[in-house]
Amino acid sequence: MQENILEVRDLSMSFFNQHGELPAVNHVSFSVEKGKTLGIVGESGCGKSMTSLCVMGLYPRPQGRIVGGSILFQGRDLTRLKPRELHKIRGKGIAMIFQEPMTSLNPVLTIGDQITETILLHEKVGKKEAKKRALDMISMVGIPMPEKVFASCPHQLSGGMRQRAMIAMALSCSPELLICDEPTTALDVTVQSQILSLINRMKDRTGASVMLITHDMGVINEMADTVIVMYAGQIVEQAETGELFAHPTHPYTLGLIQSIPPLDREVEELNVIPGSVPMLYELPEGCLFSPRCPYATERCRRERPDVTRASENHFVRCFRHMPGWEGD
Ligand SMILES: Nc1ncnc2c1ncn2[C@@H]1O[C@H](COP(=O)(O)OP(=O)(O)OP(=O)(O)O)[C@@H](O)[C@H]1O
Ligand SMILES: [Mg+2]
Structure with missing residues (x-):
């Protein structure tokens, strides 16, 4: 089920x-x-x-x-x-990989410290084990030279590396x-x-x-x-x-x-x-899409459609798929 x-x-x-x-x-x-x-x-x-x-x-x-x-x-x-x-x-x-990496990374802490801190907050492990896990996580996301990134602050990394570091942090507590x-x-x-x-x-x-x-x-x-x-x-x-x-x-x-x-x-x-x-x-x-819709009718410009079932487990918010459609 x-x-x-x-x-x-x-x-x-x-x-x-x-x-x-x-x-x-x-x-x-x-x-x-x-x-x-x-x-x-x-x-x-x-x-x-x-x-x-x-x-x-x-x-x-x-x-x-x-x-x-x-x-x-x-x-x-x-x-x-x-x-x-x-x-x-x-x-x-719940963990999140943000659209903008700096939303979740602290600019003044090293990547290693930030990931270690997250692990210590959520997992029952000691500092040494947390550090080891953080380093493992950093290499798992495909970062070459994980030790170097571990000791870097976010602004010292390229955009791609920062994104990976954030992903490592998001995944660090499974x-x-x-x-x-x-x-x-x-x-x-x-x-x-x-x-x-x-x-x-x-x-x-x-x-x-x-x-x-x-x-x-x-x-x-x-x-x-x-x-x-x-x-x-x-x-x-x-x-x-x-x-x-x-x-x-x-x-x-x-x-x-x-x-x-x-x-x-x-x-x-x-x-x-x-x-x-x-x-x-x-x-x-x-309908919120009506100004851009090639099929829009007068009704679409006047009324907001509700959600209807198009088929099993398939739902759509459009008059065109409701009984009484007079467009096309
Ligand atoms: N602080 C704010 N005050 C008023 N409106 C806001 C504010 N922040 C976002 N919005 C509006 O909320 C709406 C939804 O924004 P959202 O960031 O969720 O879009 P999105 O689908 O994630 O877009 P993108 O693909 O650009 O990331 C937009 O119309 C945006 O202008
Ligand atoms: Mg967005």
Whole structure:
């Protein structure tokens, strides 16, 4: 029987500023199965990072606030935990590879000290053993000369090395859920594939679950078991990966898939989706994607669609897949 390590139910997180309430995460529900990888995909500004920062309890405060829903991790609602209790879960229960490595690395401590400290906080081991594990972890992520990196501060490393050091820290206590926010975007293609296979190896070794955030449909296809597609804070489509690529249903998902560059031939122009993701303070009245959607009708511009079932375990937020559609 499937067991979910994480269940996010109807989660909403808003920013409050001079524009009023801005819904950055808008009634989002999904789950992550034990030992499986959930992919979260969408263009820049769709709410991928904010969704994962809510799970970590690290969304920007006080501007940002969880305004509804729950986040169940191993049956406990993380939105209701005290900061001290959440702190205990971070690192061992849930660890995160951040989009920006300096978010999680302390600029004035050596990489070795930071990883050793994390291990000492969560594992019942002495200082010597913790140091040894930290060094092992640093070499496991493919860092040449691990001793040198162990003794370096983050600013002394290149971007790629910093990213690896952060991954070593995230993996150091064998977390049960690993959240990776664009773990490879800043890296070149060879390093990218090394990091992705490192995450897969870790998963196979420890049985961990992974939440993988990316704007790259190719990475999703390679890594994820199930996928959620986000647009302007909402989930617009949700399915198993094979099903999503075989039967992409939301016009936004179709657009994302069509904009994957083909590997087997040169193309003069990629099929990009025209327009851009709306700012949260100027969301359109109807379907959030309607201004960019080639199929949009009057109804789409007026009303927001709910989620409907496209097939078993496949959900989509689009009038085109509901009874009574009059477009096309
Ligand atoms: N402090 C803030 N105040 C107001 N709005 C914010 C703040 N931080 C982020 N946002 C908005 O929240 C929305 C979601 O941002 P988020 O960082 O989750 O996007 P993302 O999908 O991770 O994008 P990217 O691919 O660029 O990382 C965006 O519209 C962004 O402008
Ligand atoms: Mg992001």
